[in-house]
Structures are given as C-alpha cells and as structure tokens.
Amino acid sequence: MGQDVRSPRGPRCIALVGPFQSGKTTLLEAIMARTGVIPRAGSVDAGTSVGDASAEARNHKMGVGLTATTTSFMGDSYTFIDCPGSVEFAHDMRAALPAVDAAVVVCEADEKKLPQLQIILRELEELKIPRFLFLNKIDRASQRIRESLMMLQPASRVPLVLRQIPIWNGDLIEGFVDLALERAFVYREHKASEVVELEGGNLDREKEARFSMLEKLADHDDALMEQLLEDIQPPRDAVFDDLARELREGLICPVLLGSAARENGVLRLMKALRHEAPGIEATAKRLGAASTKDAVGYVFKTVHLQHGGKLSLTRILAGHLDDAVVLQSSSGESGKVSGILAVNGATDSKRAAAEAGDTVALGKLDAIKTGDTLGGGKTAPAALIEIAPTPPVLAISIAATDRKDDVKLGQALLRLNEEDPSLTIVQNPRTHDTVLWGQGEMHLRVTLERLRNRFGVNVKSHPPAIGYLETIRKPITQRGRHKKQSGGHGQFGDVVLEIKPLPRGEGFKFQETVVGGAVPRNYIGAVEEGVVDGLNRGPLGFPVIDVQVTLTDGSYHSVDSSDLAFRTAARVGVCEGLPNCQPVLLEPIHTVEIVCPNDATAKINAILSARRGQILGFDTREGWSGWDCVRAMMPEAEIGELIVELRSATAGAGSFTRQFDHMAEVTGRAADQIIAAHRDAA
Numbered sequence: 001m002g003q004d005v006r007s008p009r010g011p012r013c014i015a016l017v018g019p020f021q022s023g024k025t026t027l028l029e030a031i032m033a034r035t036g037v038i039p040r041a042g043s044v045d046a047g048t049s050v051g052d053a054s055a056e057a058r059n060h061k062m063g064v065g066l067t068a069t070t071t072s073f074m075g076d077s078y079t080f081i082d083c084p085g086s087v088e089f090a091h092d093m094r095a096a097l098p099a100v101d102a103a104v105v106v107c108e109a110d111e112k113k114l115p116q117l118q119i120i121l122r123e124l125e126e127l128k129i130p131r132f133l134f135l136n137k138i139d140r141a142s143q144r145i146r147e148s149l150m151m152l153q154p155a156s157r158v159p160l161v162l163r164q165i166p167i168w169n170g171d172l173i174e175g176f177v178d179l180a181l182e183r184a185f186v187y188r189e190h191k192a193s194e195v196v197e198l199e200g201g202n203l204d205r206e207k208e209a210r211f212s213m214l215e216k217l218a219d220h221d222d223a224l225m226e227q228l229l230e231d232i233q234p235p236r237d238a239v240f241d242d243l244a245r246e247l248r249e250g251l252i253c254p255v256l257l258g259s260a261a262r263e264n265g266v267l268r269l270m271k272a273l274r275h276e277a278p279g280i281e282a283t284a285k286r287l288g289a290a291s292t293k294d295a296v297g298y299v300f301k302t303v304h305l306q307h308g309g310k311l312s313l314t315r316i317l318a319g320h321l322d323d324a325v326v327l328q329s330s331s332g333e334s335g336k337v338s339g340i341l342a343v344n345g346a347t348d349s350k351r352a353a354a355e356a357g358d359t360v361a362l363g364k365l366d367a368i369k370t371g372d373t374l375g376g377g378k379t380a381p382a383a384l385i386e387i388a389p390t391p392p393v394l395a396i397s398i399a400a401t402d403r404k405d406d407v408k409l410g411q412a413l414l415r416l417n418e419e420d421p422s423l424t425i426v427q428n429p430r431t432h433d434t435v436l437w438g439q440g441e442m443h444l445r446v447t448l449e450r451l452r453n454r455f456g457v458n459v460k461s462h463p464p465a466i467g468y469l470e471t472i473r474k475p476i477t478q479r480g481r482h483k484k485q486s487g488g489h490g491q492f493g494d495v496v497l498e499i500k501p502l503p504r505g506e507g508f509k510f511q512e513t514v515v516g517g518a519v520p521r522n523y524i525g526a527v528e529e530g531v532v533d534g535l536n537r538g539p540l541g542f543p544v545i546d547v548q549v550t551l552t553d554g555s556y557h558s559v560d561s562s563d564l565a566f567r568t569a570a571r572v573g574v575c576e577g578l579p580n581c582q583p584v585l586l587e588p589i590h591t592v593e594i595v596c597p598n599d600a601t602a603k604i605n606a607i608l609s610a611r612r613g614q615i616l617g618f619d620t621r622e623g624w625s626g627w628d629c630v631r632a633m634m635p636e637a638e639i640g641e642l643i644v645e646l647r648s649a650t651a652g653a654g655s656f657t658r659q660f661d662h663m664a665e666v667t668g669r670a671a672d673q674i675i676a677a678h679r680d681a682a
C-alpha cells in the first residue's frame, strides 16, 4: 500500500561507508563542492581533500579514522561521516553507524571487493540502518549496469533496486534516466546535470527497467501489485512513497549511479536523501530514545586536539542542548559542556546550542567516552547503544627509544586508546614491555606514527614474547642447603624437597610432611616462597609449571636460621634439582576460528597446515552465503602473523578469533631453537 510518507525536515546525519578505495572521501568532496561548502572539490590523490586530512591518512592515502563534516542542502543541514573502508579501521564506523539516519554505501562494480561490501551491508542490516548503494566510478564502467547489479546482489540480503539506468554514448556513460521521475539527464562536469528529452531506444529501456523496479517494490505493496497486473500506471507520488517506505523499513536497498570524481549523480543522491532518508525522529525511535525536553545524545567519537582539550563528537537524539549544561552519562560519569562546535572537518565553529538531529562536537567532557549515552536530566541515562567489540588480532611489543620518554609514552597511549578503543594495551610486568594489540599491520603502524607525529614519542618495536613455559617429566628428591659464616650472625637453612611432575594444567602445588620439627613451622612459609623463586626460571629459561614440591625434611640452627636463609635454601634446592628432572618445553596452543569467503578456503587450509595448525573441521558460515568457517588448533607462535596472510588470501575480508586452549610439549630441534633464541635474547 502506498502510504504517505512526507519528507522529514531538520538536520540529518548520513554515514558514507563502503570498501576501501571505492570513492567515499571523493564523494564527500563532491558533496561539499556541489552544496557550496567548498568552492571546488579537492582530491585524495593530491592530498587536498577535506576528509582523510590527518598526517597519517595523507601519508598512506587512506582513511585511518572518520571525518565528520556538515553542509546544507535546500534549507536542511546534513552531517556526513566519512568512515574508513579498511577493516583495520572499522571501529570508527562501528561506533558511528548506530546513530546515523541512513548510510550511503559507496561501491564499485568490482568482484574482488564483494566480500568487503557484504561485511559492510551485513552490519547495516543488523543495525537496521536504511541504506542506499552509490555505484561509483561509472565514468569508467566496463560492463552493463544490469550485470554489475547481478554481481553485487549476493552481498545484500534485500533486493538491490536500480533507481537509474545509464545513457550510453558508445562505451561511455553520458547521463542517466531516473526511473521514479521518468526523466533523462546528461551529466555535466562540476555542474548540475541537464534535463534532456527521453526518447527512442532509451525510452524503451526506461519502460522495461521501470517495470522491473516496480515489480520489486510491489513485493511489499499489494495495491501496486494489482496495478501492475492490470497494466495500470501507478501515480508517481505513490512510487516515491513506496521507495521511501521500503528503504526505511529495510526491505530494499535502492541503487544510484554516479562518479564522485566528476561530481556526477551527486545532487540526485542528495535529493534521494532529502526525500527518502528518515530523520531524527525515526532514528531516535529505532534506538529507543524517548522524546524529552532534556537533551539526549550519543558520543560516537572522541578526539584529543593537539593544543586544547578533548572533543566528544555527539549526535543529539532528542531534546535541546545549551552550552555549559551538566550532562550525565550512561557509564555513571558527568561533565559540564564547555563549547558546542559545529563539525566541519578541520574548521569547527562555535554554536550557541544544539537541537535534536544535530551532530556536534562537545568540549571538555573529560570523563565521557565513545559509546556513552548522554542525558541532560538529573540521573544517569540508560545506554541506548552497545558498540560491538572488535577483538584485536595482531600484537607488537614496544618501548620508548629513550627511557626518559616512558611516562610520556604511557600518557600518549592512554589518549590514543580513548580515541581508538580498538587498540588494547597490555603491560608485561616481566619484561617491562608494553604490548600493543591492534587490528592489523597498518593499524599498528599508524598508531606508532600517531605516537611520533602527535605526541613526539619515538618507540622501538619487536614481536611480542610467546608465553613459553616448561615442566618436568621425572620426579626426584633434592636437598637444598644455605650456610654462611660471616662475622657475627651466620645464615643457615636446610631442606629436603620432593619434586614431581603433575598432570598438564594442574599448575603448582606445595605440600609439607615434616615430622618432629626438623623444619620449624614458622619457616615453612619462607620455604614455599623459595620454591616459587626457583620455579620462576627453570633450566630451559622459562617459568616452570605443573609440578608439585613437597618439603619432607631438613634441619635448622637455633641462632643462624631465618626466613631469608630458608627461602634461599629452598630456591637452591629447586634450582639444583630441576635439571635432573628431565625438563621439557611447553608452548601455548590456541583454538582459532577463521571465517573467509569460500573461494579462499583451500588457501586458508594450506596456510594453517604450513603454520603447524591442526584442522578440527570446517563448515559453511551460518547465515553468510558464500562463506566458510574453519576451526583449528594452532601454536601461539604461529598465530602471530596469521592475520596478515589471512587478509592477503582473502582481499582483506577474512578474520579470525582465538582462544587459549592448552600447553603442549615441544621437543627436538624445534625446542632447541626456541631455547637458544630465548637465551640469546636474555
């Protein structure tokens, strides 16, 4: 049924998403130019674009964080959020998506990027975000649009509905026919398209394509279905209403054509957003935000300015927000807003207040973090949005090149982590190293560049230590003595220890069976401490586990014995005994679960086997057409760079999760090499 859905008014927030290099940042540039924010479009290639303007983004010519910027079109304000396409920087997109009204998925007719497109569409589908597909780069289209669409369709769970057909001039697309408007346009570079007469062959093609668009719409509109069956032309308004409603209800994904680089199809896209994308009321309803007078906001990004405080990029979901108001957060914190800024890429400007629908940067909310729901009421608001976590997949161990910078490094990492929660920072107390966990090679590289460029900290990095351990295979009984005669007070401790292996996974146990006070009770705690000292570093160089040590006997001296003497005696006993217990190296084994497009499954199996992986099984990935899921057991030492190979075998689409499973013995040459390398490093 063609119900009436009038265009919502008021500020919108639209995400630009899509695979790496599909033209999102170029499209943002084109939108800014066509809507008059900038006099002419800059270019990503020349390093003059509004988006991707950070030193790191320019350096790698790719988005490494989101850019939010606001423009106005036909009297309404639109904030576009240009999200990085690389999976390694997907966190920004994941945090921003829930609060947008709609997404424009920029893509190319490129089969290699299909899995990436599928991943992005899947996220949008799950979040119920209405989405348009902008089929970009049609200035160099090499196949019929209909074929491109058939190729792209498997990436979407709902029908891709072609809204426009191209007008060809030889091998080039020179314009388009809008199937809803039934009007033909010829592209003009950097200008609005020109309306032309729809005639001849194009008219026939239009009739056919329009019918196929209407057929798809009619699947969710019985009245339209009847009209089509009876050959009645549906009124144009009813078609527009259907397009808007089915988009908003997530039943279809309309497809628009264009060339971001030539600014073609950009105004048509803006008009589609204006008439068809939902406004803040629908978005607030989707998120369960009640309409109130007090402001309700959602923080989707945190940035620390180089010379100035912190900015919390916030979508106002409901209510009215004034500067200097105290806001409560869903995580129980509060803060007083100090400055409301319009987001305009690099040049933010102050505003007096913000209204429902606005996307603004709020100043100096020091205790507020990305993902928080903010409320202007007296009590903490409930969290409206949970951002799906992005577990890290690659680690490096880092240390400040200059030890003097240790504190600075720690502070810089805290700030970076606030801006980028997809980083995980772990301190290793044993090695005093900081282990940086991230989303891939480029993510970690960019993090180190940020440390240098923004915080002036240089670091050296190396692969993180593997959690090797050792255990023993043979039980022994060992005496440990510590005796020292020096000047006045001497030191005396003497223990007899039974050291024996325990089954794998049982850890460390200490017992005592001393009779007749051979070791007085008050020293037994010290003996246990000494044993632990001894087990800290076994004969192979690693901590020793799965052993039981029993104190069976010993002797003491009424004057010279002390806690310290017994602790030392026990450590000596363990250190002297362990080499005779047939020590053996243990390495951590994890279960890994890999998901990949199924044309890469054979390659993945080969990679796993080459990395000492033991394949446990594989299956089709549930709910993902064309994907597989492979499970394997794998040594931690081999997982280190797995993600790098995995991504290169799957055009960036594959990913994995891991979980520690058990420790396994390593023997022979492999063990000798690990032990030797560890000794050299120490």
Ligand SMILES: Nc1nc2c(ncn2[C@@H]2O[C@H](COP(=O)(O)OP(=O)(O)O)[C@@H](O)[C@H]2O)c(=O)[nH]1
Binding pocket: 018, 019, 020, 021, 022, 023, 024, 025, 026, 027, 044, 045, 061, 062, 063, 085, 106, 136, 137, 138, 139, 140, 258, 259, 260, 261, 262
């Ligand atoms: N031929 C052509 N190239 C484009 C078009 N849009 C973007 N590009 C180029 O594609 C590359 C990637 O563009 P970019 O906007 O950085 O993609 P993003 O990674 O999605 O932000 C750049 O070299 C652009 O110049 C287009 O419409 N036509």
Ligand SMILES: [Mg+2]
Binding pocket: 024, 025, 026, 051, 052, 062, 063, 082, 083, 084, 085
């Ligand atoms: Mg980009």
